[in-house]
Amino acid sequence: MRSPYLVGVFLAAGNSKRMGQNKLALPLKEETIxxxxxxxxxxxRLDHVLVVERTKHASLEWIGSPYQAPPFQKRWSLHVCPDAEKGQGHSISSGVRKAESMGADGVVILLADQPFLTVDHLNALVALAPESFAVSSFLGAFTPPIYFSSACFPYIKGLKGDEGARRLLKSGKLGAGAVLEAKGSGELEDIDTPEEYDMVRRVMA
Structure with missing residues (x-):
């Protein structure tokens, strides 16, 4: 029995409105967010990562040169979502459609502004792949990354506007799933505002 082919749908097409500039390109730990x-x-342990962006060249602002060369360059590919400005739901739907066309048995929805997410947590989520879905959580609050099996694809492809994947979890349409509790609150935090960015830089200084 073959292992499921799992694709990460890496959401990088946001407009960083609250930050006032492209937050993904902001420096952090000698790299970028x-x-x-x-x-x-x-x-x-993801088999491939789809970087969902607004335009073909947008990712050049923040993806460092190490990830555009071996051994990483074959581990990811760029997927442009033409409707990204209409809301995150369109980026998720577009990314999942592309993953489905690649033969994915499941996807993991990832945020491009979660720089403290650990490989251990992500691998633990991937290990739950036989479930219908598996969602990350801290103290009862659900957040990406979220795993969805291919059985969930018809529902995810219907997302529009600012609808996020978490809405589907609350709908009850996806059946039973699993919850993966993070070891600490910081691991799942995303960075949205200048204040949050400044605080992170001070902590890591």
């Missing part, structure tokens, strides 16, 4: 998040996905 976006490249640190991507590195975790590339080092995980």
């Amino acid at each position: 976006g490249s640190l998040s991507l590195k975790t996905a590339l080092l995980s």
Whole structure:
């Protein structure tokens, strides 16, 4: 029996409105917020990572040169979502459609602004692949990364506007799933505002 083919749908097409500039390109730990998040996905047990962006060249602002060369360059590919400006739901739907066309048995929805997510947590989520879905959580709050089996694809492909994947979990349409509790609150935090970015830089200084 073959192992399921799992694709990461890495959401990098946001407009960083609350940050006021492209937050994925902001420096952090001698890299960028976006490249640190991507590195975790590339080092995980995911079979491939789809970087969902607004335009063909947008990722050049934040993906560092190490990830555009061997051994990483074959681990990911760029997927442009033409409707990304209409909301995250369109990026998720578009990414899942592309993953489905690649023969994916399941996807993991990832945020490009979660630089503290660990490979261990992501691998533990991947290990839950036989489930219908598996969602990350801290103290009862659900958040990406989220695994969805191919049985969930018809529902995910219907997302529009600012609808996120978490809405589907609350709908009850996806059946039984699993919850993976994070070891600490910081691991699942994303960075949205200048204040959050400044705080992270001070902590890591």
